[in-house]
Amino acid sequence: LVQADQQQAQWRAQRSAAAAAPQVGKLGQALSWWRGLALAGSLATVVAVSVGLWTHHGLQQSTQQQLSALRTELQTTQAALQAAPQIQYVAVLADGKADASMLVTFDPRHNQLVLQRVSGFREAESKSLQLWALPPQGAPRSLGVVGEGRVAQLAVQETDVKAVPTLAISLEPKGGVPSATGPTGPVLFTGALIRRDL
Structure with missing residues (x-):
């Protein structure tokens, strides 16, 4: 009788382990999915920051080019005014x-x-x-x-x-x-x- 009880307890433990195994597998899959999602989010953040910096750099370059063009035009105008005769x-x-x-x-x-x-x-x-x-x-x-x-x-x-x-x-x-x-x-x-x- 004791032996039968031990076999039954052993059989129940095996059934519990077998039932729990898919749950652990599902939990592992869920964790993998969330890790992948977090990695994708991090990658998207890095891309967004890079694009933002590139765009900012591009805008900065464009602004610098415009300022340089304005400076050149101002110097040309000043030179023309200096060259123009001042009739006295x-x-x-x-x-x-x-x-x-x-x-x-x-x-x-x-x-x-x-x-x-x-x-x-x-x-x-x-x-x-x-x-x-x-x-x-x-x-x-x-x-x-x-x-x-x-x-x-x-x-x-x-x-x-x-x-x-x-x-x-x-x-x-x-x-x-x-x-x-x-x-x-x-x-x-x-x-x-x-x-x-x-």
Whole structure:
């Protein structure tokens, strides 16, 4: 009888173990599934952070490129403004009939007189036009020989024109004459030099 009871207890234990085995297997499967899900979630987080950083880096690069382009444009504009003439003095030189023949402007930023022919006057090949400053007192001072083109540029300082009320152009031998001699040929054009208040 004792032996029968032991066999029955043993048989029950085996049945319990057999019944529990699938439960342990199911629990293991569930744990594996949750581990896989956690791993997938972690991987998705890493991908999302990487994409976010890449996008942020891309936006940062785009913003930096735009700022660089704006800086370049600003520098170009500043350079253009610096290069643009700042007209401070103006004179219209006319002949004896009051017909305008030469427009004269002075840019103190570049220390440059610009002369533009506005009439059809052309000097002979053996002659030159020479520009003179006519101060209130003293002898005329040469500001340079005017080139044959439609526009001529002469390098002068502002002190050369600052206190000069009148400019004149004379017809001289080719290459002009020394300033000390003053005009030797006829004075063709004269005009008041006016200071513009900028």
